[in-house]
Amino acid sequence: MGDAKDEHTPNVHLWMEGRTLVELRADQARPTHMPRGPAKRTGPGFLNPAMAPARTRSVLLLADALEHGWLVKPGDDLRALDAMCATGVRVRRWRREVPSQHQQRLRIAVNDLDTFALSWLERTHHRFSPPVQVKHAPEDDRYERPPNGRMVDGLFLMQQDARMALMEASYQWVDIDPFGSPVPFLDSAMQGLSRTAFLEVTATDTAALTGSSPSAQQRRYGARGIVDDWAHDDAVRVLLGLVATTAARHDRAIEPVLALFDGHHVRVSVLVRRSKERASDVLQSIGWRVRDPEGPDRFVQHPSKAERPRASGPMWTGPLWNETITARMTEARALELCAPTHQDIEAAKAHGLEWTDHDTEHARREIVRSVRCIAEASAVMSGPHRLHHVDALPNRAGTAHGPKLEALIQALRDLGHLAARVPDLDPFLATNAPYETVMETVRQLVGTRLENAQPNDGSTS
Numbered sequence: 106m107g108d109a110k111d112e113h114t115p116n117v118h119l120w121m122e123g124r125t126l127v128e129l130r131a132d133q134a135r136p137t138h139m140p141r142g143p144a145k146r147t148g149p150g151f152l153n154p155a156m157a158p159a160r161t162r163s164v165l166l167l168a169d170a171l172e173h174g175w176l177v178k179p180g181d182d183l184r185a186l187d188a189m190c191a192t193g194v195r196v197r198r199w200r201r202e203v204p205s206q207h208q209q210r211l212r213i214a215v216n217d218l219d220t221f222a223l224s225w226l227e228r229t230h231h232r233f234s235p236p237v238q239v240k241h242a243p244e245d246d247r248y249e250r251p252p253n254g255r256m257v258d259g260l261f262l263m264q265q266d267a268r269m270a271l272m273e274a275s276y277q278w279v280d281i282d283p284f285g286s287p288v289p290f291l292d293s294a295m296q297g298l299s300r301t302a303f304l305e306v307t308a309t310d311t312a313a314l315t316g317s318s319p320s321a322q323q324r325r326y327g328a329r330g331i332v333d334d335w336a337h338d339d340a341v342r343v344l345l346g347l348v349a350t351t352a353a354r355h356d357r358a359i360e361p362v363l364a365l366f367d368g369h370h371v372r373v374s375v376l377v378r379r380s381k382e383r384a385s386d387v388l389q390s391i392g393w394r395v396r397d398p399e400g401p402d403r404f405v406q407h408p409s410k411a412e413r414p415r416a417s418g419p420m421w422t423g424p425l426w427n428e429t430i431t432a433r434m435t436e437a438r439a440l441e442l443c444a445p446t447h448q449d450i451e452a453a454k455a456h457g458l459e460w461t462d463h464d465t466e467h468a469r470r471e472i473v474r475s476v477r478c479i480a481e482a483s484a485v486m487s488g489p490h491r492l493h494h495v496d497a498l499p500n501r502a503g504t505a506h507g508p509k510l511e512a513l514i515q516a517l518r519d520l521g522h523l524a525a526r527v528p529d530l531d532p533f534l535a536t537n538a539p540y541e542t543v544m545e546t547v548r549q550l551v552g553t554r555l556e557n558a559q560p561n562d563g564s565t566s
């Protein structure tokens with residue numbers, strides 16, 4: 106049983122992302138669960154299912170900010186802007202999945218240049234209206250001139266270049282999610298932010314960020330990379346480095362809350378505070394990663410001439426996450442906020458969604474995978490640590506094979522160190538244990554040492 110579509114509704118089929126009913130173009134395949142890379146674009150109205158986990162994390166972070174008061178005081182309104190919203194699935198998820206008790210405090214502005222995408226957003230927002238109706242007028246006082254937009258059922262819709270939209274008002278929560286590099290938007294984003302704000306930046310130009318496209322990396326990020334086991338971490342840190350130095354140019358300092366390499370994109374989420382003093386200290390958190398032929402990699406502020414060939418950077422060398430906030434991003438919390446309930450599914454079926462118990466099970470698994478390892482890694486990722494690619498450990502430790510990652514993590518924790526698996530498709534261990542302790546623990550767990558094993562040269566490219 107489907108509801109009546111008006112004559113302007115394009116040929117679509119329905120899909121649930123999180124607890125939110127979305128329309129997909131008829132020629133877009135039903136997403137396979139947990140897609141691992143960019144799906145094939147099928148034109149205007151295309152929804153990239155590979156970004157669903159990032160949208161889930163965005164719901165969790167926004168709900169956390171409203172609940173725990175780390176961005177605005179409890180009870181105060183929070184002004185959020187999705188500057189490149191496309192068909193608006195992210196903001197529709199904010200409206201549907203952030204707990205209802207916070208909804209009236211959440212003022213959402215959305216923007217995109219694409220007329221087709223905005224009309225898609227408007228249609229689906231009407232067709233599948235969220236359960237809590239948020240009605241507030243455009244707040245004229247927060248705009249420096251009459252805003253070029255209109256209210257649509259609790260969303261303020263704008264259609265302008267994101268660089269203009271970002272400066273229409275001082276937003277406290279800003280999401281930048283362009284096709285490719287976010288570099289052209291960073292300056293306007295910083296200028297538009299309120300004194301204390303939260304900025305989420307997506308970059309899909311991973312070839313530039315990792316250094317596998319060296320000229321693009323040099324042009325956009327002013328960095329040089331080495332494509333080896335640290336390339337994903339370097340990509341995250343190169344983007345954070347640019348966000349930090351851009352912030353500093355606008356007298357602001359950043360504090361990363363979550364920063365991930367997620368398959369085909371990098372996404373960093375940072376608190377940004379206006380502070381000339383702290384902005385002046387930015388270079389203390391910027392440096393280079395130097396590979397060492399005798400053992401561990403390390404960060405230096407400036408590589409020596411001899412180190413240059415083994416160095417990638419400049420990049421952010423400070424902490425990557427906020428421990429308190431990421432510790433709350435548990436699987437249970439993600440399921441509580443974002444897994445479709447029986448009522449959600451029944452209501453969606455009344456609109457025409459085809460959905461089986463198998464879909465429900467897979468949807469839950471996907472929500473869980475969106476936050477897998479985050480809470481467990483919150484402490485180690487929020488302080489100084491070293492990354493070890495698990496596949497490189499036998500070579501480095503001189504053992505015939507590697508230990509089970511879980512066993513290694515437990516052994517390091519038993520020794521009093523922080524250790525966790527990193528949320529990355531590749532198996533990475535993050536730990537604050539000294540390099541030699543990790544190697545010795547590997548040897549003890551595996552119980553064998555290769556005779557005449559040569560020490561690894563520290564570079565696995």
Ligand SMILES: C[S@@+](CC[C@H](N)C(=O)[O-])C[C@H]1O[C@@H](n2cnc3c(N)ncnc32)[C@H](O)[C@@H]1O
Nearest residue numbers: 189190191195217218219265266267282283284
């Ligand atoms: C990757 S999509 C955004 C996806 C969306 N945030 C989501 O989660 O579904 C990028 C969007 O940026 C828009 N866009 C590109 N350049 C823009 C600009 N200069 N100003 C405003 N929107 C822009 C495109 O129209 C497109 O809809």
